């Protein structure tokens with residue numbers, strides 16, 4: 001029977017005909033559907049490193065392609081893939097344009113003590129194969145909710161998702177105003193400087209301002225931190241504009257303070273997820289009597305190990321050779337869920353727990369810290 005308001009929806013009859021045909025066809029469509037989904041949202045990709053580009057002394061871009069040269073699954077500018085290597089994984093934002101699906105460019109900055117970033121920079125070469133997840137993440141532009149006038153505050157390698165957004169605007173001639181305010185410690189640390197400046201010169205809707213924290217005497221541009229004064233001088237009134245923030249963890253509370261001082265509402269600010277908090281004990285709901293350095297016992301599948309309270313459960317499990325599924329490592333994607341059968345954890349503010357997870361005792365292990373002895377279901 002035809003739905004009474006079917007005439008209001010373009011293409012309704014075609015969709016209904018497809019549904020009717022499938023309902024009448026006894027064939028099992030699950031395999032076909034699974035194949036379609038796997039093509040668009042693959043769990044794993046094996047990609048060949050076809051180029052390694054030295055961006056700065058501490059930053060490399062790894063250009064990844066499919067071994068057969070075919071197009072990669074689509075992504076939205078701002079998304080990341082998780083790279084699996086050395087017994088763990090880390091998310092890296094894609095810096096290339098979503099309009100060029102022959103490659104994913106992953107731009108990686110060396111992190112002091114960083115297990116995966118250093119491994120990639122020191123050992124990965126052209127011809128190597130890297131295992132990644134498909135593209136993931138919610139830190140991307142949504143024209144419906146974010147509008148077409150965007151300010152992006154980036155610090156250090158936080159410029160990587162901005163670069164993908166800018167390249168997309170340039171490639172597709174999108175009618176979107178995009179103002180990047182990019183803070184770096186010194187001029188030599190600026191990633192993509194030449195390309196950013198060239199794109200801004202070529203596209204009237206793109207603007208790029210570099211702010212240098214510790215400039216040498218030859219630097220004539222803005223200096224210091226991304227203060228409210230600098231933001232307001234460079235960007236002008238923020239009214240109604242969406243502000244994206246991506247950079248080191250310390251940038252987030254700082255940028256929020258500066259934007260709040262400018263009267264910018266929290267709902268017009270988007271932060272990229274950025275790893276587990278390095279000092280969970282600094283969060284307001286960490287119990288004051290819980291020494292972060294003290295060890296507790298974690299038990300799972302009949303095994304037990306000791307780990308400090310300050311170590312995220314996911315890292316502690318990986319230390320034991322256990323590899324829960326994981327991608328964002330920032331509390332967002334929920335892939336690393338484990339159930340706490342007994343004991344208390346500190347769920348970091350970053351944990352985006354669904355109500356059903358919270359009520360069933362599940363935590364996002366990448367941002368959950370063991371406060372007491374624990375028993376886990378894995």
Ligand code: FES
Nearest residue numbers: 327329333334366
């Ligand atoms: S890995 Fe994404 S929520 Fe933990």
